[in-house]
Amino acid sequence: MDPRERTILILTSASHFMAHFAMLLFPAMAVPIGVDLNISYRDALALSGPGYAAFGLVALPIGFVTTRVSARTLLIIGNGTIGIAALGAALWGDQQNLSWWWLGVGIGAGVYHPVGMTLISNNIRARGRAIGIQGVFGNIGIAGAPLCGALVSYLAGWRWGFGVLGILGFLVFFLLISQRFDESVVAPTSRHQDEVTTGFMGRLKLFLVLALAMVLAGFVYRAFHSLAPKHLGETLLSDAKSIASGKANLWGGVFVGVALLVGTVGQLVGGRLADRIPLVRGYILFHLLSIPFLFGVALLDGFMVPVAAAGFAFFSLGMQPFENSLVARFIPPRWRGVGYGLKFILSFGIGAVGVYYAGWMEARSNAADAVFWLWPSILGILLFGIVILVMERRVEEA
Numbered sequence: 001m002d003p004r005e006r007t008i009l010i011l012t013s014a015s016h017f018m019a020h021f022a023m024l025l026f027p028a029m030a031v032p033i034g035v036d037l038n039i040s041y042r043d044a045l046a047l048s049g050p051g052y053a054a055f056g057l058v059a060l061p062i063g064f065v066t067t068r069v070s071a072r073t074l075l076i077i078g079n080g081t082i083g084i085a086a087l088g089a090a091l092w093g094d095q096q097n098l099s100w101w102w103l104g105v106g107i108g109a110g111v112y113h114p115v116g117m118t119l120i121s122n123n124i125r126a127r128g129r130a131i132g133i134q135g136v137f138g139n140i141g142i143a144g145a146p147l148c149g150a151l152v153s154y155l156a157g158w159r160w161g162f163g164v165l166g167i168l169g170f171l172v173f174f175l176l177i178s179q180r181f182d183e184s185v186v187a188p189t190s191r192h193q194d195e196v197t198t199g200f201m202g203r204l205k206l207f208l209v210l211a212l213a214m215v216l217a218g219f220v221y222r223a224f225h226s227l228a229p230k231h232l233g234e235t236l237l238s239d240a241k242s243i244a245s246g247k248a249n250l251w252g253g254v255f256v257g258v259a260l261l262v263g264t265v266g267q268l269v270g271g272r273l274a275d276r277i278p279l280v281r282g283y284i285l286f287h288l289l290s291i292p293f294l295f296g297v298a299l300l301d302g303f304m305v306p307v308a309a310a311g312f313a314f315f316s317l318g319m320q321p322f323e324n325s326l327v328a329r330f331i332p333p334r335w336r337g338v339g340y341g342l343k344f345i346l347s348f349g350i351g352a353v354g355v356y357y358a359g360w361m362e363a364r365s366n367a368a369d370a371v372f373w374l375w376p377s378i379l380g381i382l383l384f385g386i387v388i389l390v391m392e393r394r395v396e397e398a
Contacts, residue, residue: 005124007181012116013137014172015075019112021141021148022082022105023055025165027226028149028253029158036158037095042359045226047099049355051106052222056348058110063118063341067334071119071183076176078111083169090162101162108169110348114341119183121328121336127188131321132271136264139317143260146229150253185333206391207330207339211346213384214323216377217287218351221316223374224294226358228256228309231297231367235305259309266318274321279329280392284385286319291378298372326388 001009026033026048034044065074085104093101116134124130152161198206233252266286273282293315296308324340331339361370 001124001126001130004181005130007179008119008123009130009133011072011075011176011179011181012120013134014175015079015112015116016134016138017141017144018079018082018169018172019109019141020138021145021168022086022109022165023052024142024145024225025149025161026051026102028146028229028256029153029161031230032153032158033098037098039095040363041230042363045355045359047095048102049352050099051102051104052348052352052355054103054106055110056218056345056350056352058107059114059344059348060338060341062111063114063338066115066118066337066341071115072176072179072181074111074115076173078108078115079169079173079176081105081108081111081169083108083166083173085166086162086169087166090159090166093159093162105165110344113344113348114337117324117327117340118337121324122185122333123183125186125188126275127328128271128274128276128321128325130271131274131324132267132269135267135271135317135320139260139264139267139313142225142263142317143257145257146253146260147257150229150250150257154250203330203332206388207327207342209384209387209391210323210326210330211342213283213381213388214343214347215350216380216384217319217323218347219354219357220351220374220377220381221347221354222351223354223358224312224316224371225256226355227362227367227370228259228297229253230362231371232256232259232306232309234367235301236303255306256309259306260313260317262310263313263317266314266316267320269314270318270321274325279322279326280385280389283319283322283326284382284389286315286322287378287381287385290315290319291375294371294375294378298368 027045030044030048031041033047034041037044062074082105085101085108088104089098089101117131120130120134121127148164149158149161152158152164229252231252232255233250236251236255270282270286290312293308293311297305297312300308324343327339327343328336358367358370361373
């Protein structure tokens with residue numbers, strides 16, 4: 001990579017960290033928020049719903065804005081919004097307005113994906129590798145949020161957790177202000193990353209099938225990460241005293257964080273492979289290999305549960321370089337912001353239903369059952385992946 005590409009990768013990686021750290025902080029603090037506000041875990045989790053929906057829903061309008069406004073400017077606005085809204089939640093959040101402050105966090109965090117992914121796919125030649133590296137920082141945010149949220153809320157209270165988020169948001173905000181770079185489009189170095197050789201309707205059909213897979217992937221992602229802190233904590237520390245004192249929630253966040261750090265390795269492996277093997281085959285393979293580990297999280301006991309969670313994180317997060325590269329493969333450079341906007345409005349916007357599924361299923365049965373019944377969604381992803389594989393072969397033979 002040249003200096004310009006390295007600058008872009010550093011700034012997108014920092015912003016990707018912020019987007020996921022912000023969005024994964026709330027579930028780790030849902031238990032103490034519920035206790036402090038005197039509401040149930042289900043109701044506390046529901047306060048985060050509007051923010052998670054906004055995280056995905058702003059992606060499409062932001063995608064259109066990327067055709068007119070520089071990526072750097074949009075990333076500055078997004079991280080600044082996270083900082084303001086998080087500090088507002090820390091200082092003034094209560095049962096009536098916490099969801100509104102979290103909505104602001106969701107809007108700010110939702111800026112990154114259509115902007116950052118467009119910036120990488122258009123401006124860095126080693127696309128798969130770059131997507132994997134920035135994915136690592138997103139996964140560090142995913143892993144760090146449960147650790148930070150659980151630890152800070154246990155030691156100082158959940159408001160301090162939002163305070164940490166606000167400070168980090170402003171640090172990235174000032175980092176972006178201090179750096180400038182050219183946003184010229186470059187061609188990828190890997191033939192597997194080349195645009196698909198078909199017309200508009202062919203691209204559209206391929207993208208629409210991929211979109212169906214991404215909706216299911218977003219649902220699984222949000223539901224699993226909403227359930228994991230509570231499930232792991234209460235599996236490892238199931239006595240009433242540990243649950244009431246907050247220790248179960250603390251250790252749940254710790255073990256989820258450690259498990260998700262394994263997902264950073266999955267991102268690196270997936271990113272490397274995305275430049276070396278056919279994208280659709282890699283996408284199918286990683287989803288297929290995640291299923292046994294999902295069953296392990298739901299059905300095993302003791303310390304085998306975080307081990308299974310780590311395996312699930314490796315494959316469910318490691319598939320993302322393939323998925324993001326497929327969007328770039330099916331969408332022309334000028335409209336990739338819109339393409340990524342559609343991707344994230346589907347995966348994070350509609351996928352936010354996973355939050356409500358998690359709360360409903362946990363209240364109706366338990367967290368283990370809620371995790372177990374995510375498998376049909378992954379099966380759906382595999383079926384859509386096979387359809388894309390068949391469609392691509394027909395394009396190549398035409």
